[in-house]
Amino acid sequence: MSELVLNLENVSKTYMLGKRSVPALSNLNLKVKKGEFAAIMGPSGSGKTTLLNVIGCIDKPTKGKVLLDNVDVAGLHESQLYKIRRNKIGFIFQSFNLLPYLNARENVELPMAAAGKSKAERSARAKELLGMVGLSGREGHRPQRLSAGEQQRVAIARALANNPAIILADEPTGNLDSENKQGIIKLLANLNLTQGTTIIMVTHDSQAARNTERMLLLKDGKIVKEMQGLHANKKNQTCPHCGASIQINDDTCPVCKKSIYASDELFSS
Amino acid sequence: MSLTTRALRNLSRRKIRALLVVIALAFSMAILIVIPAGIAANQSATQKETSGLANTIDQTSAAINQTATEIQCGLTPSAPSGFGFTSGGGTAIAIGGSGTQMVTSGSLGGGALGGGFTEPMNESLYNDINSSISGVAAVEPTLQVTEGHTETIKPPAGATVIGSSGGASPPASFNVTVPDYIIEGVPLDSSLINNYPILPTNITAGRNLQAGDNDDVLLSENNSAYFGIGVGGTVNILGTNFTVVGIYSPSGADIQDLYMSLADAQAITNQTDTITQLNVFTDNTSDVTSVANAISALHPELTVSTAQDRLSSLQQVESLYNTELANAKATMNQTNNQALGEIILAVATTSLIVLFVMQYTVRERTKEIGTLKAIGFGNLNVMGQFLLEGILLSLLAAVVGVVIGTVAAPFLSKVLLPAVGNSLGAPKGAVTVGGAASLASAVTVSPELMLIAFGVAVLLGALGSVYPAWRASKTNPAEAMRYE
Numbered sequence: 001m002s003e004l005v006l007n008l009e010n011v012s013k014t015y016m017l018g019k020r021s022v023p024a025l026s027n028l029n030l031k032v033k034k035g036e037f038a039a040i041m042g043p044s045g046s047g048k049t050t051l052l053n054v055i056g057c058i059d060k061p062t063k064g065k066v067l068l069d070n071v072d073v074a075g076l077h078e079s080q081l082y083k084i085r086r087n088k089i090g091f092i093f094q095s096f097n098l099l100p101y102l103n104a105r106e107n108v109e110l111p112m113a114a115a116g117k118s119k120a121e122r123s124a125r126a127k128e129l130l131g132m133v134g135l136s137g138r139e140g141h142r143p144q145r146l147s148a149g150e151q152q153r154v155a156i157a158r159a160l161a162n163n164p165a166i167i168l169a170d171e172p173t174g175n176l177d178s179e180n181k182q183g184i185i186k187l188l189a190n191l192n193l194t195q196g197t198t199i200i201m202v203t204h205d206s207q208a209a210r211n212t213e214r215m216l217l218l219k220d221g222k223i224v225k226e227m228q229g230l231h232a233n234k235k236n237q238t239c240p241h242c243g244a245s246i247q248i249n250d251d252t253c254p255v256c257k258k259s260i261y262a263s264d265e266l267f268s269s
Numbered sequence: 270m271s272l273t274t275r276a277l278r279n280l281s282r283r284k285i286r287a288l289l290v291v292i293a294l295a296f297s298m299a300i301l302i303v304i305p306a307g308i309a310a311n312q313s314a315t316q317k318e319t320s321g322l323a324n325t326i327d328q329t330s331a332a333i334n335q336t337a338t339e340i341q342c343g344l345t346p347s348a349p350s351g352f353g354f355t356s357g358g359g360t361a362i363a364i365g366g367s368g369t370q371m372v373t374s375g376s377l378g379g380g381a382l383g384g385g386f387t388e389p390m391n392e393s394l395y396n397d398i399n400s401s402i403s404g405v406a407a408v409e410p411t412l413q414v415t416e417g418h419t420e421t422i423k424p425p426a427g428a429t430v431i432g433s434s435g436g437a438s439p440p441a442s443f444n445v446t447v448p449d450y451i452i453e454g455v456p457l458d459s460s461l462i463n464n465y466p467i468l469p470t471n472i473t474a475g476r477n478l479q480a481g482d483n484d485d486v487l488l489s490e491n492n493s494a495y496f497g498i499g500v501g502g503t504v505n506i507l508g509t510n511f512t513v514v515g516i517y518s519p520s521g522a523d524i525q526d527l528y529m530s531l532a533d534a535q536a537i538t539n540q541t542d543t544i545t546q547l548n549v550f551t552d553n554t555s556d557v558t559s560v561a562n563a564i565s566a567l568h569p570e571l572t573v574s575t576a577q578d579r580l581s582s583l584q585q586v587e588s589l590y591n592t593e594l595a596n597a598k599a600t601m602n603q604t605n606n607q608a609l610g611e612i613i614l615a616v617a618t619t620s621l622i623v624l625f626v627m628q629y630t631v632r633e634r635t636k637e638i639g640t641l642k643a644i645g646f647g648n649l650n651v652m653g654q655f656l657l658e659g660i661l662l663s664l665l666a667a668v669v670g671v672v673i674g675t676v677a678a679p680f681l682s683k684v685l686l687p688a689v690g691n692s693l694g695a696p697k698g699a700v701t702v703g704g705a706a707s708l709a710s711a712v713t714v715s716p717e718l719m720l721i722a723f724g725v726a727v728l729l730g731a732l733g734s735v736y737p738a739w740r741a742s743k744t745n746p747a748e749a750m751r752y753e
Contacts, residue, residue, distance in 0.1 A: 049750060058643060058746045078648070085746070086645020097640040097749055101278035113271060114645040158644065170750055 004067070005165050005198050006032040006055060011064035011074075013050050013221075024050040025061065026221040032166070037192040037199045037231050039209035042218030048202045049170070051218065055200065056089050056168045057081045069165050086114050090159030094171035096151040098143040104130060104154045105139040111161040129157035133187060149180030156187060160197070167191075169201040173208050185211045186251075186261065189231055193248060211261050234260055272650065276657040279630075280665070290626050291666045297622065298670025299677065300615040300685060302714055302722045304608045306674070307682035310712040315601045319594060338406065339466075340549040340561050342398070343386025345572040386546040386572070387413055393542070394568065398549060402563045404556035409461055409548040412454035412534045416507070417446040450492050452506070453526045454534020457482050465550055468528060475500035475515030478528055486511040487528040489519045507537040547571075604686055611685055616729065619663070623733025627659045631741045638741050639748030652742035659734025660727050667726030674722075675714045682712040 013025040024047045032038060042048050053059035054066060057073050058081075066074045068088055073081065085091075090111075098107045108126035117125075130139055133153040143151050152172060159167050169188070173181040185208050191197045192213075201212060209215050213232045217225035233240040237248060244255035252259050280287050392410055399408040423442045455467050459480035462468055468477055468487070478487050486504065488496070493516050496504045502513045511529065519526070535541050551560045561573045631638070641651055674681070 053747055053750070056643070056746075058750075082642060082645055082647045082746075085643060091640075091643050091749070093640070093749060097636065099275075099637060099640070101282045102275070106274075110641070110646075111644045114641075114647075114650065162645070 003034045004031055005034045005036075005069060006030065006200070007065070007067040007070075008055070009065040009067070011054060011061045011066060013047075013054060013059065014062045023221055025054065027064070028222055030216070030223060032198060032200060034165075034198055035192070035196045036214060037189065037212045037229075038201070038214040038216060039212040039229065040200065040202045040216045040218055041204070041206070041209050046218045047221040048218055050221075052168055052170055052200075052202050055166070056091065057084045086111060087162055088165045090162070090164035090167040092152070092155050092159050092167060092169035092172045094174040096143070096148075096155045096175070098151055098154055098158075100143050103140050103142050104135060104146065104157075107143070107154055108157045108161055111158060115162055125161065126157070129160055130154070132160075132191075133157045147180070148176055149183055152176065152180070152184050153187065156184070156191075160191070160195075165198060167197055167199045169199060169203075171203055171205075172201060173203065173205050181205070181208065182261065189234070189261075192231070193234070230260060272654050272657060275654050276661055279658055280661055287662070287665075290622065290662060291669055294619060294622050294663060294666030295669035295673055297615045297618045298667050298722060298726060299674040299681065301612060301619070301725060302671060302674035302718060303678050303681040303712070304612055304615070304685055305721075306678055306714050306718060307686045307712050308605060308608050309715075309718075310682070311601060311604055311686070315597050318597050323594070337554045338551045338557060339575075340551065340557060340564065341386070341574045342394075342547040342549060342564055342568075342571045343545060344388035344390050344570065345386070387415070389540060389543045389545055391542060392544050394571075395544070395547060397567060398547060398564055401567065402560055404551050404553070404560045404563075405549055406552045407461055407465060407550045409456060409465060409467055409550070410531060410544040411456075411546050411548065412452070412531055412538070412540065412543060413545045414452040414454075414534065414538045414540075415446070415448045416450055416452065417448040419444050420447050421445075448525055449495060450506075451526045452534050452538065453528045454531040455528060457530045465548075467548075469517040469520070469526075471518040471520060472515050473518045475513070477515055477517075478530070482514065482530055484509065484511050484533060485514045485529065487515045487517060488513055489517055489524055489526055491519065491524045492516075492527045495525075509533075509537045608686060616725075619666075619729045620733040623659050623663055623730055624736065626662065627655060627734040627737035628740070630658070631655060631737045631744075634741075635744055635748045636751060638744040639746050639751070642744060642746035643749040648742040651744070652738045655738035655741045656731055656734050659738065660730035663726040663730025663733070664723060667723050670726075671714065671719050671722055678712045678714055 008028055008030040011025055011028045011030075012023065015022045015024055028047075028051065030051075040048055040051065050059065054061050055068075057068070057076075061074050064074065065072050068084065071084075073084055076084065091097075098104075099110070102110070105123065105126045108129055109122040112122040112125060127136075127139060130136060130153075133156050135150060135153055135157070138146065138150065143154070146154065152175075156167075156172075159169075167188075172188070173184055176184060188199055188201070189211060192199055199212075201208070203209050210229050211231055212229040213235065215227040215229050216223050217227075230240050234246070234248065234250075237246050238244070239246050239253035239256060239258070240260065241253060241258045242256040244253055246253055246260065250260060395408055395410045399405060421442050422445050455462070455478075457478055457480050462478070462480065469489075470477075472487075473490065478485060486506070488498070488504075493499060493513070498504050498513055500513055500516060503510050504513055505511075506527075506529075511533075531544070535543060549560065549564065551557050557575050561575050564571060565573050638651060641654075642648075
């Protein structure tokens with residue numbers, strides 16, 4: 001589990017606003033190992049979106065290296081980048097971004113269609129993924145007939161379609177009520193545990209961030225602080241509250257009976 | 270999901286909008302379909318008219334050429350001692366001194382066929398003219414004898430004698446000879462019948478008369494009906510049996526004329542050495558006047574008639590036809606120009622509608638396009654989807670447009686190309702083309718035209734959506750992150 005999936009070396013990104021250059025990222029370094037679940041937090045204008053775009057091969061850095069599965073994507077042309085996005089990255093968006101004229105299964109099939117997979121293969125994989133996110137039997141529903149939480153589950157299934165190296169989630173809980181927030185965070189955490197999916201999540205939501213493994217604080221284009229999240233405890237199989245040994249499947253500590261996941265009550269205590 | 274599915278689903282996504290756009294496009298497609306249909310109808314009508322006129326002109330010039338060198342000579346009957354009268358119905362009957370004759374209107378190109386002089390004269394005149402006048406190419410002596418039956422006619426009440434000063438009343442009743450058939454005795458000399466318009470040309474059964482024919486007769490269709498006999502049959506004329514060798518279709522005043530050799534005609538009518546008319550043919554048209562003058566000088570008793578009158582009248586007709594032809598062509602050119610303008614307008618409208626709609630669609634769906642690109646679709650695929658959407662929209666409109674065009678073709682073509690209706694409905698001048706009046710409603714959309722319309726729809730759909738589709742393909746995938 002020590003293999004590096006993502007390695008940013010001295011990445012800088014400067015935007016030009018007229019004649020004035022505005023730095024969004026400055027000499028940023030970040031290493032993410034395979035199977036990690038990390039959250040990037042930071043105030044508005046700290047460079048979160050720019051960082052996500054650079055990792056997601058949507059934007060190119062002005063300077064520095066972006067090694068994705070040991071391939072430097074910083075210098076690649078758009079005609080190459082879309083293939084990297086298709087095969088290495090799975091996007092989860094704040095507003096789900098499902099195509100309204102396609103049903104759940106068809107939405108999940110989209111990245112596979114882009115990759116030229118056969119119809120039968122697409123269909124089978126989409127069904128499997130929708131089952132994995134708990135939407136068995138709802139494959140034929142169009143987005144408007146699904147709840148917000150269900151739509152985000154479809155989007156997560158879509159992000160997993162081509163077995164990407166990294167899932168990039170941009171405020172995945174931003175449009176959800178608290179119940180659905182927890183559901184989605186749990187789903188991501190479980191995928192990380194059971195499938196070993198590497199997840200990088202940008203969020204404003206401190207509660208969601210606390211449930212990841214690594215919390216990275218971004219400020220003025222640099223990572224200024226890193227903390228351990230509750231998910232690390234779960235992986236270590238120690239209760240974050242009492243230090244007792246827990247099972248990887250446990251949602252609550254068998255000793256102190258507290259929820260292992262961060263919740264409002266946990267935060268208020 | 271496949272490109273086609275995505276493109277199709279998008280069309281059905283906003284049904285009302287798609288419907289309105291399709292209707293708007295369909296009208297412009299209908300115009301695109303109807304105009305070529307109208308032009309095709311116009312062209313075929315003009316072509317019909319043109320070929321009809323050209324035919325008539327050809328025939329007329331042939332007639333002019335044939336009769337231009339012909340001079341008709343004969344004896345004019347002594348001043349008629351008979352009388353004429355008119356009745357309210359407008360028919361006029363002239364009663365001459367030597368027997369009675371129905372007056373028929375002369376035909377334009379009749380030439381030597383039918384009509385002419387009927388007073389008997391001696392055949393020796395033939396040699397005089399044939400041998401002593403220079404410029405004469407050939408002389409054709411003919412004998413025309415009318416056989417008929419007598420009917421008693423009672424003038425209608427109130428009829429007056431023509432030319433009488435006091436409006437004298439005609440007798441209570443009088444006898445007229447109604448012709449049954451007219452014997453035309455012509456010289457069956459191969460140098461004459463092969464080179465000059467002596468025999469009828471329009472043989473419908475059997476064969477024409479030829480040199481050496483003896484006791485043979487060529488009947489008109491009317492004769493054949495009158496005698497009740499066909500080709501190969503035998504007909505008794507004035508006591509002599511003749512074999513019917515052929516039947517011809519009359520072209521004008523010769524409906525009752527039956528043709529036989531001059532010798533046979535003279536024999537059965539007991540008029541040896543007698544003829545009624547000499548047709549003199551000159552070498553050149555420029556000789557006609559001098560030859561006619563020479564004949565008059567040699568035989569002052571003969572009435573000499575040249576083809577000059579006919580010629581000038583034929584030339585008038587020809588010029589009228591040519592004017593009509595020019596008019597038809599001018600109208601067609603004008604219509605074509607108008608059609609071209611309208612087609613360009615319709616093409617521009619169609620592609621502009623597609624352009625605006627697709628441009629709007631692309632702008633509205635920036636986020637969706639960004640998402641497609643973020644999750645791994647390439648520029649070409651995205652461009653293809655929007656091109657296909659534009660083409661499908663256009664094709665759908667073409668289907669509706671073909672329906673509108675087919676149903677409303679006659680009406681639309683009248684509105685779009687008024688010249689079609691006008692020029693086809695009521696040709697100016699004396700010449701009319703059969704069935705022309707109904708041509709405006711004969712504008713129809715052919716299956717080929719429908720196929721072409723679908724092809725054009727694909728092209729225009731692609732043309733109109735190329736730019737929006739290109740813009741879509743250039744959408745930044747970061748648009749997917751934008752939170753609205």
